[in-house]
Amino acid sequence: MRVVIAPDSFKGTVTAEEAALALAEGWRSVRPDDHLTLRPMADGGEGTLAAVAAAHPGSTLHRVAACTGPDGRPVDGAYALLPDGTAVIELATVSGLPLMAQLAPLTATTRGTGELVAAALDHGATRLLIGLGGSASTDGGAGLLAALGLSLLDRDGRPLPDGGGSLARAHRIDRTGLRPAPPGGVRLLTDVTNPLLGPDGAAAVYGPQKGAGPANVAELERGLTHLAGLFGGDPDRPGAGAAGGTAYGLAAAWDAAVAPGASTVAELLRLDQALATADLVVTGEGRFDATSLRGKVVGEIVLRAERAGVPVRVVAGESADARALTLTALAGDPASARGRAGHWLRVAGARLADSAAG
Template identity: 50%
Template sequence: MVVAFDAFKGSLTALEACEAAARGVRDAMPGTDVSLVPMADGGEGSLDALLARGGERRSTETVDAIGRPALAHWALDGQHAVIELAQAAGLPQVEDAPLRPLEATTAGLGRVVLAALDEGATEVTLLLGGSATTDGGTGVLRALGASLTDASGQPIADGGGGLAALERLDLRDLDPRALAARWRFVTDVDAPLTGPRGAAAVFGPQKGATTHDVVLLDDALGRLARVAAAELAIDERSIADVPGAGAAGGIASALRALTGGEIVAGGVWFAALAGLDDAVVGSALVLTGEGRFDEQSAGGKVVSVVHDAAVRHGVPLCVLAGAVDARAAAAMRVPALSIAAGAASLADLQRDAADLLAAGAASVARLALR
């Protein structure tokens, strides 16, 4: 059988979740052959899932989304750098301070990209998820040498709010290594840059944006798309309307257009990397899950990717999660069980997640494999 879990945020990495489920299965059904396939979708914890399969961990001193010192971890495999945005511009990093949706910047992520280029990387994969920013990736662009100025030729302020004054994007001093590199943007959403499904409207409130802020940020990101399109002599829609361009506050918009990079669905990319289909073929059962299984789980998240693999190969599947939305389970037509043993606080669930997941996996194994 196969255990293919995403991380349980705040309690278990993807590998730890797989190990806990495998322990429960083996305790319940001794001798069962269990394949562990740690999964991710580009959000927080994706780097750990990747490093569980190999690669060298690197560290870079940088800043977080509000400019405080931070240490970002990333992976280098040959000349391929894999950088998790959440390490340098993540929301969890700044939850101890008042959120600053208009000023938060990806400048710290840009420093990590520069460090990777200094290490000889010729391929850069950005894992986009869990961001505290809505700056359209302009912090990264600035770190790479781009200049963003207002009508008087003065540098605009950092963050998405500053983009409201943007008149010119000057790329003449851009680091040539960035242009020569192959770029990949791994996302867990397919949102466009602007509009009702865009970066500001959908994700801005999670980062502290008020209703007024959302309108300002959406207009500002639209301005970025127009100015960047003019500089690159391309259609504005090829920046703003690309699925995934709105991920992580719009990082995969102008930067993607500039570098010719590709946007890929995180869950599908990790599944291929991890050999999920090969593991599922011929197995008796697949267990998957995450901290919370809800309606968002169906949109390219790990659970939906594992579900699709199980369906392709005709293997039964069960979802185990900390919290389960019955509507999501009904929509995906999958059995889904909460690992909570009765009423419990979030702190209790996080503390006992490994044992609870092991117990849940044991119960399902007894029913499915007997």
């Protein structure tokens, strides 16, 4: 039997790679002679860097020390350079919400991601793939672009401090020092389609997750609206609101393209080729619900598997959908499932293999 194992990360417990390995170990304990193909997945957020690099032999990982974290404290980052010159960058690794010691919706910055981009360009990257999931800020990508030489200036010609809370004070944008985009272009990976502004925009929808109360949301909305007035571009473009408007900023400054993350990663991992000869695909994530089938990893796997005529089994940490095998059901309660996620994923893999044997 040929089985493709392609889970997302189980956020807060195990990475996609760890989940795939645990499921495979459990499966092999029951059916050791089956052919397993592991394709840990991602959608532009956690695990994108590792998933894409692992699927491209010859990729190299380059560490960048002391990047500017989202709250200004230094954090170490890394990017992957693929053999074709593409640099893969995961915003969350240096500008992600879990890196905040304390939520600061008005001052959190994407500057560290810009520092990673600059390092990749210095190393000779000719194309960029940037995963935008999990950001801590709502700065319209201003911090990232500042690290690449763009300046937002106040009425006195002074650079603005980082953070979405200062955007409304911008009087002029100075692009003279902005580095050019790489010749192969920039592709932004995201699993959201929100515009930059309005009730479905970056501040209104995602600001509260980053610590913004109603007054903060209104201030961030004013700032992003003002930025869009200065910058131009297309704030209504689907996905422009990704990563606190970072997608908008990069599209306006560098003509970056916004792409569905899960679909793009699936292409980069050559998932369709793996499914073409598969008898079964196993996927999963921490929580499986109605949103899982709309633009996220599990939905992308299900779509491609159906197209290839391959049955799918879903493993999840928790789910109200009886079609999913849950770690919570195997462990007896959510705390036990989270505390020993790797163990219960091995149990799940064995359970699926046993049902396949029957």
